[in-house]
Amino acid sequence: MSHRPTATPGSDIAAWWASAVVYQIYPRSFADANGDGMGDLLGVTARLPYLQRLGVDAIWLSPFYKSPQADAGYDVADYRQVDPMFGRLDDFDGMLRKAHSLGLKVIVDLVPNHTSDEHIWFQEALAAPPGSAERDRYMFRPGKDQVAGSGDGNLAPNNWKSIFGGPAWTRTTNPDGSSGDWYLHLFDTKQPDLNWENPEVQEEMRSVLRFWLDRGVDGFRVDVAHGMVKEAGLPDWDGVAAMVEGSADAGHLPDAPGAHSDAVEPHTAHHHHDPAGDDHSADNAGHQPVSPLYPPSPFFDQDGVHEIYRDWNRVLAGYDGDRMLVAEAWVEPAERLARYIRKDEMQQAFNFDFLLAGWDAQRMAVAIEDSLEAAASVGAPSTWVLSNHDTVRHTSRFGLADPTTFPKGIAAEDEQPDAGLGLARARAATLVSLALPGSTYVYQGEELGLPEHTTLPAEARQDPTFFRTNGIERGRDGCRVPLPWKSGEPGYGFADAYAGGGPSDGVSSGAGPSDGFSSDGGPGHRPPAPPWLPQPESFGELAADRQDGVEGSTLELYRSALSLRKRHGLGSGSFCWADMHDPELGVLAFQNRDILVIANMGTEPTPVPDGYHVELSSAPGAGAAEAAFGEAAFRERAFDEPAVVGASAGRPASHASAAASAALLGGTLDAAVIAPNTAAYLVAG
Numbered sequence: 001m002s003h004r005p006t007a008t009p010g011s012d013i014a015a016w017w018a019s020a021v022v023y024q025i026y027p028r029s030f031a032d033a034n035g036d037g038m039g040d041l042l043g044v045t046a047r048l049p050y051l052q053r054l055g056v057d058a059i060w061l062s063p064f065y066k067s068p069q070a071d072a073g074y075d076v077a078d079y080r081q082v083d084p085m086f087g088r089l090d091d092f093d094g095m096l097r098k099a100h101s102l103g104l105k106v107i108v109d110l111v112p113n114h115t116s117d118e119h120i121w122f123q124e125a126l127a128a129p130p131g132s133a134e135r136d137r138y139m140f141r142p143g144k145d146q147v148a149g150s151g152d153g154n155l156a157p158n159n160w161k162s163i164f165g166g167p168a169w170t171r172t173t174n175p176d177g178s179s180g181d182w183y184l185h186l187f188d189t190k191q192p193d194l195n196w197e198n199p200e201v202q203e204e205m206r207s208v209l210r211f212w213l214d215r216g217v218d219g220f221r222v223d224v225a226h227g228m229v230k231e232a233g234l235p236d237w238d239g240v241a242a243m244v245e246g247s248a249d250a251g252h253l254p255d256a257p258g259a260h261s262d263a264v265e266p267h268t269a270h271h272h273h274d275p276a277g278d279d280h281s282a283d284n285a286g287h288q289p290v291s292p293l294y295p296p297s298p299f300f301d302q303d304g305v306h307e308i309y310r311d312w313n314r315v316l317a318g319y320d321g322d323r324m325l326v327a328e329a330w331v332e333p334a335e336r337l338a339r340y341i342r343k344d345e346m347q348q349a350f351n352f353d354f355l356l357a358g359w360d361a362q363r364m365a366v367a368i369e370d371s372l373e374a375a376a377s378v379g380a381p382s383t384w385v386l387s388n389h390d391t392v393r394h395t396s397r398f399g400l401a402d403p404t405t406f407p408k409g410i411a412a413e414d415e416q417p418d419a420g421l422g423l424a425r426a427r428a429a430t431l432v433s434l435a436l437p438g439s440t441y442v443y444q445g446e447e448l449g450l451p452e453h454t455t456l457p458a459e460a461r462q463d464p465t466f467f468r469t470n471g472i473e474r475g476r477d478g479c480r481v482p483l484p485w486k487s488g489e490p491g492y493g494f495a496d497a498y499a500g501g502g503p504s505d506g507v508s509s510g511a512g513p514s515d516g517f518s519s520d521g522g523p524g525h526r527p528p529a530p531p532w533l534p535q536p537e538s539f540g541e542l543a544a545d546r547q548d549g550v551e552g553s554t555l556e557l558y559r560s561a562l563s564l565r566k567r568h569g570l571g572s573g574s575f576c577w578a579d580m581h582d583p584e585l586g587v588l589a590f591q592n593r594d595i596l597v598i599a600n601m602g603t604e605p606t607p608v609p610d611g612y613h614v615e616l617s618s619a620p621g622a623g624a625a626e627a628a629f630g631e632a633a634f635r636e637r638a639f640d641e642p643a644v645v646g647a648s649a650g651r652p653a654s655h656a657s658a659a660a661s662a663a664l665l666g667g668t669l670d671a672a673v674i675a676p677n678t679a680a681y682l683v684a685g
């Protein structure tokens with residue numbers, strides 16, 4: 001990519017989503033308004049002022065629909081109902097109204113590849129005979145040997161593996177007790193795949209889109225957007241497939257007990273890295289990302305999926321207000337992904353290449369160039385994302401010995417991230433992602449610098465990937481832990497909205513009585529239940545109330561970066577590498593409008609160029625270091641390396657230690673440098 005300024009791909013698009021910062025809410029873990037230990041929609045409503053103040057443009061909610069929660073709501077039993085654990089449809093409408101009144105757009109999750117096995121359609125299919133219209137809504141097939149006439153159907157129709165581990169087929173039982181046909185589930189047994197060749201399926205999903213569009217949602221995040229269409233004949237496939245591409249073992253489970261039964265007791269965790277054992281994770285101990293698509297799979301990224309998105313594009317076009325679709329599609333290379341965001345298809349696709357690049361200037365530079373170029377080729381804006389509910393939080397990934405690794409969850413027996421280092425890098429990477437032109441996704445809790453919960457005990461884990469892989473994959477629970485709002489309260493204030501009262505800025509407390517809370521029992525009647533997943537102790541010092549208003553805290557860094565991004569129009573800006581860009585040395589440097597972004601991913605300090613001053617830096621202001629890094633980490637390491645300095649970074653701080661102050665100030669104003677593991681926004685003059 002040249003060093004000349006390039007227009008942002010899609011910068012001619014005036015629609016809100018082209019440059020929006022979207023905050024992902026994982027409803028189970030955002031805020032609990034009724035004190036039952038589980039997040040809910042009233043909790044979301046209560047915290048909307050916090051999000052407005054944070055400065056994001058939109059929220060995306062992971063599924064809150066009626067669901068048995070076999071995959072935390074990505075197993076939908078009724079696409080038009082709110083699960084009682086999250087509230088009622090009224091609560092959704094109230095949340096949407098309030099979000100809109102605060103100027104926030106709302107994106108909801110759509111799960112079209114599969115339903116829950118408790119969806120009425122699947123129940124009807126099970127009750128109906130093979131060949132029936134009811135069965136044709138799903139992917140039922142007789143056993144391979146039955147088709148060949150050589151057996152009575154004991155062999156699965158093909159060799160596909162579930163993305164979550166184990167086989168992708170489960171055999172049904174006929175009403176008379178005999179064994180019947182098999183059904184396909186690319187994910188959990190309780191997530192049967194729909195048959196997207198069936199017009200009834202197509203029409204139903206159009207109708208679901210209209211149901212939510214009519215209520216006023218601004219867009220949809222489309223789950224497994226690359227998965228709905230399967231290659232004709234469902235041919236065998238020996239490749240590797242994973243939802244989150246990252247480890248070679250995914251999809252290739254050992255023949256462990258349960259690999260054929262779906263209900264697997266987890267092994268003890270230290271089995272994980274036993275190189276002598278039949279443990280394929282040992283083949284890839286570093287969990288280096290590997291390409292998932294060789295040979296191309298017969299169930300992902302089939303050309304037929306694009307017909308569906310052209311169809312949905314027409315549905316959305318019937319509505320006002322720039323409604324949008326964002327694809328969750330783990331597709332490579334970037335040019336293949338760009339096909340999902342052609343003019344007549346979806347508006348956006350998550351940029352997982354950027355997420356997978358890790359803390360590495362060369363890889364990140366390539367990901368940035370490739371995505372900008374691929375998006376430009378179809379006239380669409382790019383997106384940027386570092387964390388979500390399926391990945392180890394980047395705060396923790398970047399604290400691993402190799403910060404480009406991509407573990408599938410972390411357990412106490414695994415390498416533990418360096419919290420201070422990980423957070424410093426995460427803050428820097430966030431400044432990079434928020435300064436890139438296009439739309440950026442922020443996962444809840446990132447703005448507090450939350451780490452992954454890396455020591456969750458097996459008994460606490462709930463992710464089906466943990467169980468279906470015998471614990472080989474630690475699973476995604478560690479990034480789904482309920483948020484800490486208030487340090488001194490039970491559950492770190494996760495249920496603070498339940499307590500009611502307090503200021504209405506959405507930080508100190510969720511909602512006053514004026515917000516119309518109807519928490520059962522009301523304030524003070526009984527203590528809230530513990531959060532559905534245990535929180536690590538570090539959440540106490542990272543709670544929102546500990547960072548609110550504390551200069552240099554991660555929360556204030558996000559607020560400042562978001563506000564600067566808006567003021568300088570970075571989301572719809574331009575991009576070119578700066579002269580000092582030198583990925584081999586670990587220096588990533590680019591210009592967007594009047595902001596020069598420098599991220600130092602190397603090991604040596606890098607100079608602030610002459611004539612520039614630091615407008616914002618990811619290094620904590622000295623006084624905020626404790627809030628940003630936690631007291632212990634602050635003492636041990638936050639300042640054992642030269643700090644980023646610049647005109648604005650050299651403030652002495654009230655509770656900084658003398659050493660820290662010295663590190664910040666010690667002679668560095670003359671020779672301003674950007675320290676390793678930090679990033680800064682600079683302006684000329």
Ligand code: NOJ
Nearest residue numbers: 071074187223224243390
């Ligand atoms: C992707 C979602 O993000 C993930 O959480 C879910 O398990 C799978 N799709 C299956 O729906």
